Amino acid sequence: MKHSARSTPVEDALLAWMAARGWAPFEFQREVWRAVAAGESGLLHATTGAGKTYAVWLGALMAYLAPAKKADPLTVLWITPMRALAADTLRSLEQPLPALADIAPWTVGARSGDTTAGERSAQNRRLPTALVTTPESLSLLLARADAREVLGSVRLVVVDEWHELLGNKRGVQVQLALARLRRWSPALSVWGMSATLGNLGEAMHTLLGHPRGRLVQGRIDKPLVIDSLLPPRADRFPWAGHLGLTMLPQVVDEIAASGSTLVFTNTRSQAEIWYHAILEARPEWAGLIALHHGSLDREVREWVELGLKNGELRAVVCTASLDLGVDFLPVERVLQIGSPKGVARLLQRAGRSGHAPGRASRVTLVPTHSIELVEGAAARAAVAAGHIEARHSPQQPLDVLVQHLVTVALGGGFVADDLYDEVRSTAAYAQLSPESWGWCLAFVQQGGPSLTAYPDYRRAVPDEHGVWHVPEARLARRHRANIGTIVSDASMTVQYLGGAKLGSVEESFVARLKPGDVFLFAGRQLELVRTHEMTAFVRRATGRKPAVPRWNGGRMPLSTTLADAVVQQLALADAGRFDSPELHCAKPLLDLQHDWSALPTPATLLAERIATREGAHLFLYPFAGRHVHLGLASLIAWRVAQQSPRTFSMAFNDYGLELLCADAVAWDELLPQVLQPAQDTETLLHEVLASLNASELARRRFREIARVSGLIYQSYPGEKRSAKQLQASSSLFWEVFRKYDPANRLLQQAEAEVLAQELDIGRLGASLARMATQRLVLTQPARPTPFAFPLMVERFREQLSNESVADRISRMVAQLEKAAGGGEAVPVDEVRERLGFSGAAPEKAQPRARRRGRR
Template sequence: MKTADLIAWFASRGWKPFQFQREVWKAIGEGRSGLLHATTGAGKTYAVWLGALKAFGANPTAASRHPVGRKVAPPLTVLWITPMRALAADTLRALQQPLEALLPDWTAGARSGDTPTGERLAQNLRLPTVLVTTPESVSVMLSRADAKDVLDTLKMIVVDEWHELLGNKRGVQVQLALARLRRWNPSLCVWGMSATLGNLPEAMRTLLGHHEGRIVQGQVPKQLVIDSLLPSRAERFPWGGHLGLTMLPQVIEEVANSSTTLVFTNTRSQAEIWYQAMLEAKPEWAGVIALHHGSLDRAVREWVEAGLKNGELRAVVCTSSLDLGVDFLPVERVLQIGSPKGVARLLQRAGRSGHAPGRPSRITVVPTHSIEIVEGVAARSAVAAGHIEARNTPVQPLDVLVQHLVTVALGGGFRPDDLYDEVRETVAYQGLGRESWDWCLSFVAQGGPSLAAYPDYHRVVPDAEGIWRVPDARLARRHRVNIGTIVSDASMSVQYVGGARLGSVEESFVARMKPGDCFLFAGRMLELVRIREMTAWVRRASGKRPVVPRWGGGRFPLTTTLADAVVRQLAQAGEGRYESPELQCVRPLLELQQQWSALPTPQTLLAETLRTREGSHLFLYPFAGRQVHLGLANLIAWRVAQHAPRTFSIAVNDYGFELLSATEVEWPTLLPQVLAPTDEATLLHEVLASLNASELAQRRFREIARVSGLIFQGYPGEKRSNKQLQASSSLFWEVFRKYDPHNRLLMQAEQELLAQELEITRLQASLARIATQQLVRKALARPTPFSFPLMVELFREKLTNESVADRIARMVEQLEKAAGGAVPMGNVERVKKTLAFGQESALGRDGDRVAKARRERRPSRPLPPL
């Protein structure tokens, strides 16, 4: 096939190829691998796909014929990996469009967890020429006994939305699969695609390992509009989520003035709330607005996606389930409820609108907190400066490697030395030492010294020729149905009595309910009838106040890139430069903060102290994100307690944290001491000592035990409760600690706790930055606009919504009088309404309770060295 054929196909659709598309076609034709980075909707898919058709469309096997003379489609030639099952069908449609005109002999199909059984069986006999699939399905294919024969015909692999996989274990799974496939075919062409990467060379090296590649940057003129939907009045004493649904009339107006709008939220709970609120405000929109998130039934999601594609829906309230590259041309604009908490996420969601070359993309941030207004202009400035978050691969996750060893043993077997060299070709395991490798081999062979007596953990053994295989058919079946690295809390189906399935919620949520209780789900008010066989049977309800389901995995901490941009905006305000509409809106708040205290800057660390009847307060504002602040707060409290026993209450948000002690604390003296930097080993020791590290690490271990195959989650259709899985992992945890204390999975649990839950790297960086900053300590006479939301979070923990509303309203009234301002009318009623929808907070909670704790800090015995 010639380039002219591709250009002709473009012309038939009224298009003209961009220069970057031609570059990709040329590079693929030369057999080169690489990474394509271009804006959403610029034409990345056809850049790579048409390049594949041009390079491999003349494959001689395409002309092969069936014994009876019928032409046979070429075997599997291109593997297209997508991070989400929801993307597979849409991607497949996009890939099929040019086939009829350019390569009618090629066949195309998809394989994922949603693929019907009949289609799977047909694919087991013969795979299509191009297969759209997920990382988990690729690993399942590698576990086939004939994997090498089936996949040996591959010429090219495309990894779509590489940024979504790069920084997690699913990306490590892809790295291992690519290393295996490259070993079978060294000339394999590999391309990654993304629109939101900040570290392109590292991202490409992680994708390609030690192989050379080319970065193609798609420079396509595309207008991007980032603005904010501003409240008529930004209150000077805000709290998490206080704006929230008060912005509903403006959101309704924006939706009404646009053809099709995506309303993004950061959590599924928040999506449920906003969908219901919009429907109550505009009941005539029933049927033309919809809800979309990952817990809804597949049929519901597909109906919503089809409505978006056909332009039949006015608006869809959604979560990250629609973040990625599904092509919805009718979408005119995007609203983001609350801060996106990251520049890359903002760009990704903005790209859902104007998803075509030449069409502008527009995203409007709808703040749920006054200080969040600053995040809008900060994100816009970061985009203008080209500042996007970098993503880094996890380093040597042994649970993924253990799973891969069993997968490869099923897929024809392996020789340890050969596989060791292959695994070390990946960036994730390039530093893997022989000792760790031998431990992994021992673990899959006998489960380590503490499990050697149990046959179920003798999964992989060498045969007479020295090839390691899985001889037990039962263990092979168990492994294949549990391949993957996605681990979540056990879910429970939600289904109408005698009717349709609606989706799933976390078991821990439903377990707290009793029959007759009501909850909001799938945009409906439901009454729980009974719970049976991991299914919550429900019926429609009305007239009762519902609760909103809570799901894990929905909290986004503020990224370093966006946090730094926010601090730069605050520094501009401190210099009297209110140049954007957002800063103008929030100017009364910032000026009052500066008048009563100070505004943070990149060169200063603001610390506020306050004495109230509750005790001694410290407010510190490192602007490092909620998880880092939780670690810092516990660390500082622990260090203070080494001087004298004290009890602290802790509240954190993305901007800072509060420590409250009932007894007086000499913060002017202690603060410089407890903020002093230490070496890495000492810091790790102190962080683990300051937290209930054993309990937190045990929770991480449950996920590791699942990925490594210690815990069997069950066959398809078999439900195992969260309690069962937790009990199993707890048993392994205790056995290993007692009989195998050097088990490397225990060490991994601790490492992941530090790296992911406590973000130890960011915490170290924050302490290092603090050491270079000037400490600005302000003794307060009353709470400031920045400290007020932290105080409210502690109230929420201790008091009921009713008394919290009264207390907040009274404090706001007193503070506004002190500031010389007017007190809003109906303040208590408005506060109560906001608290009723407390799940939507973006500053403090992001749809879940802010991490806070009441802990007694006493001098402890020294811990053993790490």
Template sequence: MSSRIVKTALDTWFAARGWKPFKFQREVWKSIADGRSGMLHATTGAGKTYAVWLGALQAFVRARKAAASTNARPVAEPLTVLWLTPMRALAADTLRALQQPLEALGAEVHPWSAGARSGDTTSAERSAQNQRLPTVLVTTPESLSLLIARADAREVLGHVRMAVVDEWHELLGNKRGVQVQLALARLRRWNPGIAVWGMSATLGNLHEAMHALLGHEDGVLVQGQVPKKLVVDSLLPGVAERFPWGGHLGLTMLPQVIEEIAASSTTLVFTNTRSQAEIWYQAMLEAKPEWAGLIALHHGSLDREVREWVELGLKSGELKAVVCTSSLDLGVDFLPVERVLQIGSPKGVARLLQRAGRSGHAPGRPSRITLVPTHSVEMVEGSAARVAIAAGHIEARHSPEQPLDVLVQHLVTVALGGGFVPDDLYEEVRGTAAYESLSRENWQWCLEFVAQGGPSLAAYPDYKRVVPDAEGVWRVPDARLARRHRMNIGTIVSDASISVQYVGGSKIGSVEESFVARMKAGDCFLFGGRMLELVRIHDMTAWVRRASGKRAAVPRWGGGRMPLSNTLADAVVQQLAQAGEGRYDSPELQCVRPLLEIQQQWSALPTPQTLLAETLSTREGSHLFLYPFAGRHVHLGLASLLAWRVAQHEARTFSIAVNDYGFELLSATEVDWPALLPQVLMLPQGDGARELLLHEVLASLNAGELAQRRFREIARVSGLIYQGYPGEKRSSKQLQASSSLFWEVFRKYDPGNRLLLQAEQELLAQELEIGRLRASLERIATQRLVLKPLARPTPFSFPLMVELFREKLSNENVADRIARMVEQLEKAAGGAVTAGGVERVKGTLAFGQEGPGKPPKPVSQRRGRRRPPRPSRPLPPL
């Protein structure tokens, strides 16, 4: 009777909105009612939240029993549902979505309360939650770990009957996902019947993802096949430059972007970096000053109040456009958003789909994303992405394997939350996908590490963090160490940041310390869409005031350069192969046809069966250009490996330039590439081949320095170093000095330290992508090498030469030199050409490089000629 009352109330609420349950929603409801765990994979805006949430309400909400007195006040249920989100920005929005059906249940059911707990939660609300947690709690992985670290953790979390992990794809491939796996294992220990559900819209390896979420538990995989119209089109320039370089289009596309925004009600303009977002926001405001107050900026370094104001403006439809980064990638529900523009390459199919889903975020509404290229070859990516989406090709994400720094942190967390018995916790940890093959040796090492810091730190009391008591239960013996651990729980590691605040005014946000450290009082920078002048730096705060009329720098944040994914790269090569056969079937390929035809005429186009290499001799020396299309991280590793192998034959010095499509090796002396290249591209064979490749890659790079930088993050997560208490945040120099000291001590006195080995493994797996590098060499071994000697740079090699110019100091202005080279190349290519009915003007150069300050004027403008922007050419719906 109880479940029928709840179901009737929810059905009435659902129908009142004109909604009918989809088949996948009913399937989730039934699975939850049967007590099963699982994962739901459905398109963005299809109704995943209510599929899981209404299932939980129907399964766990109880009808209220008749009260002895009509004045009896009902008592809310204990914490029953945990709802994990990867971002704080999602917590408030998710909470609002969960509260709506709660209000519809009325007085017939036992009351449920709802709340959120994250880094944005106020101290007053946090204090109230410490007394009594709500029935459903929306929280983050870090906040859940803090709950597990409470002395009464088992009492507080032991009643949880369901845990939901939203946007599981966002957590799966990193250490935060491992943190979630360990936390869920702890919850299963306290409540073996707990149901665990994950939700995602963009995953290519669904069964592996579900295994990472559920561990050894069986689950049901539900896929929501909801018809949804998706439009992927491109905003094309009037003319595609035949000799482009990275960012060369950039802000020259601004008139077309303004036109598209003006024609839509509300638009999200996504960029890949916060620096790029700052530049585009300022450019839009200068182009349309009357839009002040109607357009906004949103990224993770802005203050919470600023971000919340923008989000509310989007929800209410008061904002016409928001320039944003991945801070708005995930499931925040902005129904008024009609269009999404992506500035530059999305770098991956999954990211493209995720951002497209921000528009039309409701069942039955179409989603549309328009790509705005900043490089001519990026137009090919637009066509390739549409083909990959139609074929259902989405990137896979894999859980990290046995990160011991996360496990060490978890041991201290569990020791704070009531303590643990080693053998019991070992079996619990091995129930997760990340640690299912954890050896007894590694487990024992972790125990010894938290007990005394290993053999080299045994004399220091600060590293005796967990010790067994008389009953054999391991606990944290020191209240000071307990406080320090709770303040530093988490796996998010970034450069130290400092607050940006007006003198005598409000806080604006935060920037990386390394950026501000290079500035002096009076310098100006662009932040939050404002021109700011630095007044002073004091107490980890950059005090600023408004400025105008001065050239500004743009803050740079870490993590800005994402590599092109394998899935999208393979699709791009397929498109180039079609062009090589004379098939220009999409508007993007038609637009970029002049570039591709010159590339084919002077050299060749890459195909899946061939590896294109080009050689060129200039006054700088001997150039090799190679195009594996494997992403910039792999290209850096390949370029370094090839240079190292060549140097084994004869001592040489190489300069290296990389982009997502290929790399360049430049030697001041002549290199016989036709003879050497087939040898240096070989993959080691036989016994020990994998170890030999690892040795060569590490030898070819400054691996020690790279691994030491990676060790700093590991030392922070494992608790060797900490970032300080509130108000005393340590600088990046202090953290680096501390981690460097541990690095040297371990190498000298504890060379078998597992954290040193982990630093090397993470360097290979994440920064150098050794698995992808090996796969590239294996693919190269099956391809036919096409080696083309060049008389002049090709459209593909020219961007790599420009990358190298940018790294060199010269008395000659780089922009002028590039402009002169373009004119020479255009002359060699035959001057003015007609492509798609558009006449090219010989020697013109659309220079809109995205960097500090205003972009230089195009060469055509310097000559007094102005060309009006060509209209965009949208593509048909997918």
């Protein structure tokens, strides 16, 4: 390979190292090398498995490594969003270092929640030359008293999988940390890496804090196959999860036909269920298949990751814990159980197979209900068209800023005016007003007007020179123990009685169990023996139907990009085009929907009126995602009730919503009126807040904000607080602030986050505007249609007992199939099995509160 006559010994050694592996640099890698050498910053966007890591890492070695007898101080910070990715990245960064040992002894290390106490102690004495870390661990480094001395030598920061951080508070945490590092090192070079971003310019601006930078796109031709595992027949009346484990034999066959497979699920609960089911179907695979998710113990996760890399595992059932960047070359293919909910997520998971330049990636969608077949065809079409979701940074989350103020006060202190300028250099806080800044300073100094008398909330105060510090060592220890923006229910360790730790589950799940109850965790049936100090002691159990832990965060909404692609596929079906295997398989369902009512298209908005003994039903199909449909259902009910007070029950999924009223509603007259866009954003906000119990939603959101901002603490040094304690504490602050400090900006933030995230107010407004341009098609079918049926099941699940749901679904399917002419009803026992009730004693579900269409 030819290279410059002025090449350095480092460059020669690295090119020789690559050549020994049969590798030749791609042009995009060389472009990054040149940019890093020139001190530039930028964003590298390249295909998964194309070589992004070595594009930046080898560039750093060429630019900064010089002949020396001892290792340089900390020079490169490599930020990753996940612990599994940190461990794998460390292994990748170590690979070329032996080839450079005679030139300069650079060292690499990792610092995350998985780092042992011994490793941390060694790093506290001397950090490696390159450190792989997470946003939370970087903030902990910034909280060291010698933070500037330790981190001031950093010349390059790499943010891996930037898309995973960009759209959330962890990304804001990274923005603030980068601003601090730039103040200490104005020439700091920052590079982000991603394979799945739709808004590259904005993503780079957010990372760098300014629009200037080098955007490098590595376009490597890499075959990508997206297909679907088709059921023997697509039921015409599906409900969410109705296929479920009936696809198990086909999944097992696909695993058997491949050398190594990743089986992705969207939730940890699903992962537990599928792993257990696969092992029951093929017990001879014990030791050849594994389970991986973030609640498992570190040693378990590392064993699985090593087994994948060494090609020792036939399959791993996993969640997003293996989504990102981890290099598993032996993986031949990926199965995705259920909808990926987004195009970017599907591409990310597809890239876990064939994770090398030139190797084909293949992802196969396994539908959990018949309508998801259409999503499979839609996802493939969206990828072919290059449609990927955009991600945007949260704007001015004051809870993150308050936490950062205390962190910086610990890390050597700060001068208020200087830090204000620094914070405003980030994209998230570029528009931060002096008033909001002053409020944040007052909040960390005394907790605001209602907490002035409590010394625990004097977390940072200025000295006589105007430098802010944390006044007490006790407050410093408490803050360091709670740094971060990841908020979840308090977790309990799961441990064998007198034996090894298995991982952790949410406290709210264990609280529902009593000694002797059996549950499924880490792929094992476990019997709860006792609980003590946030630990659930267990032993192995057999023979009884286990409960399955339910972790929060399991219901992701369908993205706008994928939802639009689904409607495009329905338009093809409406035109009689069933060209794809998925549409052909779903044809009986789509034909029946067309014959009994209509199919939604980009130009039409479908609504259905159905009268039953329950009352008057309205089914509406905006295809805008479940968050928007919650807000839209409440808004429609509220607008109707302004004319005549009524009570509505409602249900919603990713495709549409149902409103049920005991009295007849003249929807043909009212619907065109209540679907009109609001006059302006303020009016829409007022209407949405009026239509919902927004105060209760905001109260729940406030708990997270209170934790991040330091009002309450997940744990104290040596103590773990329970979820009940956290909830009680946050509720107390909520009530105190509302009564004595109503202008508290954290209360305002809670309301804003409910609107922006839980109700997706921006997307709701856009959906109303879009619906105003569509032709309303209001049909009046004689019975529930294939699209209406899953919405009715959603409502049954929350209103009826387990037994009643199964009976009701079985009876309705039988009646509807008879009306449709043929088909088989699903036996009630099978319905109960698919719903997860088989073998378990009926448990009365909590009744769903009926929503009133007025305050």
